[in-house]
Amino acid sequence: MSFREQILRVREDAIVTAVNRLLAEKGFDLMTVDQVAAEVGIAKASLYKHFASKEALAAAAMVRILQRTADKLAELAAREGETAFERLRELTRWALELQLAGEMPSLPSQNSTLRAELVGSRAYTDLLMQVSDTLGEWILQAQRDASIDPALPPEVVLYTLFARACDPVPGFLKAGGQYSDAQIVDWVLATCMNGLAARQ
Amino acid sequence: MSFREQILRVREDAIVTAVNRLLAEKGFDLMTVDQVAAEVGIAKASLYKHFASKEALAAAAMVRILQRTADKLAELAAREGETAFERLRELTRWALELQLAGEMPSLPSQNSTLRAELVGSRAYTDLLMQVSDTLGEWILQAQRDASIDPALPPEVVLYTLFARACDPVPGFLKAGGQYSDAQIVDWVLATCMNGLAARQ
């Protein structure tokens, strides 16, 4: 890779980082391309030399977070002596920490142009399927050893885990300002895995 | 109340119903005032004779759903032989059914002008406090009889219940098209109350 290409790569990386942060803070609809340009420190027209549209910007951020998720899955899979359930729990913990750090872009909004861009992106759909496949296997395994309720369709478990990564509850608790991030993560993780009802 | 005032009331009711449906479908940012006017069948300018702004329209819809919630709380409180935990569960079930019916407006978005309008509305803040107070009492009661984990701060439980009313999981499962609404409600309620981890 030439020096010039590296410069380009670094700049695009900075753009995606800004998009990622703004998506986490405001979501797609409230994020403006002007804000992205201002945060990166370049002119708006320059952004459009790198990415064709606002939707393409968001798609790049979603691809990056999915890539980070896939990397985390690989790390968890490589750990010895951990059950499938423990891996699922640790992944969820990681996602909650990322969200509290303001680095988790929101789920695709109901915006139809954004949805169209995402399903039209091979990089996005491929990564999403890869992540879902691995999680699906872990879920089935956890249901076989009865650490996850086998009566739940695996789909329900999968969607629930995805949803917890964007749950508004951690943000509300953090906004309250009286709990540490670690406490918030523990409590949200506990309600997710153990439920609100007390266990005997 | 005069006949003319009744006509007015009915029209405003129709407006709020349309806003409620559109908020449930698209959320605040993607809903347009033109869509509201079209759905009610009146001109946009006429809307502004009834409500001062788009934010005021949304606030009216939020007040209505809070009022419906307060009514539901009163109904549950009047039931004999139900524990606090059962009341909380039945309220959550009701909210999930409402959401699947497309009648649950989304939580306040990150839109700051909307938040300002809501906290500036006495009708909204009073009802929100009333609902939160009743739920808070039920939560404390359920923790005293150990049907809800007493280690969880009541605040965490309260926010979790509010969040489940707007959870994206039921919508995803419904979009999949292979499960009935009743099944979806049962599963989401089960994951909320019992957690993903199997109980012995």
Added chain:
DNA sequence: GTCTATAGCCAGATAGAC
């Protein structure tokens, strides 16, 4: 590839006749 400047569009809000 970067910039300034602007085109084009759309949505919230309003004017003014009836």
Added chain:
DNA sequence: GTCTATCTGGCTATAGAC
């Protein structure tokens, strides 16, 4: 109060100079 027509501002996207 309802309408049609219009204003206004902000946003995405692009033209064109350097």
